Amino acid sequence: MEIEVSSSMHLMYVSEIQQEMYDSAQRRGTGIAKRSIEYLSKKISEGNAVVATENGEWMGFCYIETWSHGQFVANSGLIVSPKFRHGGIATLIKDRVFALSREKFPNAKIFGLTTGLAVMKINSDLGYKPVIYS
Numbered sequence: 767m768e769i770e771v772s773s774s775m776h777l778m779y780v781s782e783i784q785q786e787m788y789d790s791a792q793r794r795g796t797g798i799a800k801r802s803i804e805y806l807s808k809k810i811s812e813g814n815a816v817v818a819t820e821n822g823e824w825m826g827f828c829y830i831e832t833w834s835h836g837q838f839v840a841n842s843g844l845i846v847s848p849k850f851r852h853g854g855i856a857t858l859i860k861d862r863v864f865a866l867s868r869e870k871f872p873n874a875k876i877f878g879l880t881t882g883l884a885v886m887k888i889n890s891d892l893g894y895k896p897v898i899y900s
C-alpha cells in the first residue's frame with residue numbers, strides 16, 4: 767500500500783473519488799454538496815491531498831482546505847473505497863494529511879468537520895479536541 771501526497775499522476779482516480787464521495791453521502795443522507803471534478807483535480811495537482819493506492823488501484827483520499835489566508839486549515843472529504851474499509855486506511859490517511867497540513871501551514875489551526883461517528887473516533891484517537899460549529 768502507498769499513502770502519498772497527491773500530484774498530477776493521481777488525476778486518473780478523480781472521477782472514481784468523486785463518485786464514491788457522492789454515493790456515500792447519499793447513502794448516509796448527509797446532504798453534502800457534490801465536489802466538482804475541477805475542484806478535486808485542482809486539490810490533487812496542487813499537492814493539497816493525500817491518496818492511498820495499491821497496485822494502481824485507488825483505496826482512499828482526503829484533501830486540505832484553507833480559510834483566511836491559511837490561518838485555518840481543514841482536512842476534508844475523507845473517503846475510503848468500500849472494499850478497503852475497516853483496515854485502518856482512513857486513520858493512516860488522516861495522520862498523513864495532518865502532517866502535510868503542518869508542513870504547508872505551520873502556523874494554522876487545523877480542524878476537521880465531520881458528520882460521521884467513525885471520523886469522530888479517528889479524530890479523537892489522533893488527539894483532536896471537539897469544538898462547536900461556530
Ligand SMILES: CC(C)(COP(=O)(O)OP(=O)(O)OC[C@H]1O[C@@H](n2cnc3c(N)ncnc32)[C@H](O)[C@@H]1OP(=O)(O)O)[C@@H](O)C(=O)NCCC(=O)NCCS
Binds near residue numbers: 847852856
Ligand atoms: C469513514 C471511513 C472514512 C472510515 O474508513 P476506514 O478505513 O474503514 O476506517 P479505519 O479502518 O481507519 O477505522 C478507524 C476507526 O473507526 C471505526 N469505524 C470505521 N467505520 C465505522 C463506522 N461505519 N461506524 C463506526 N465506527 C467505524 C473503526 O472501527 C476504527 O476504530 P478502531 O480503531 O477502534 O477499530 C469510511 O467508512 C468511508 O469512506 N465512509 C464514507 C464516507 C464518510 O463517511 N466520510 C467521512 C465524512 S465526514
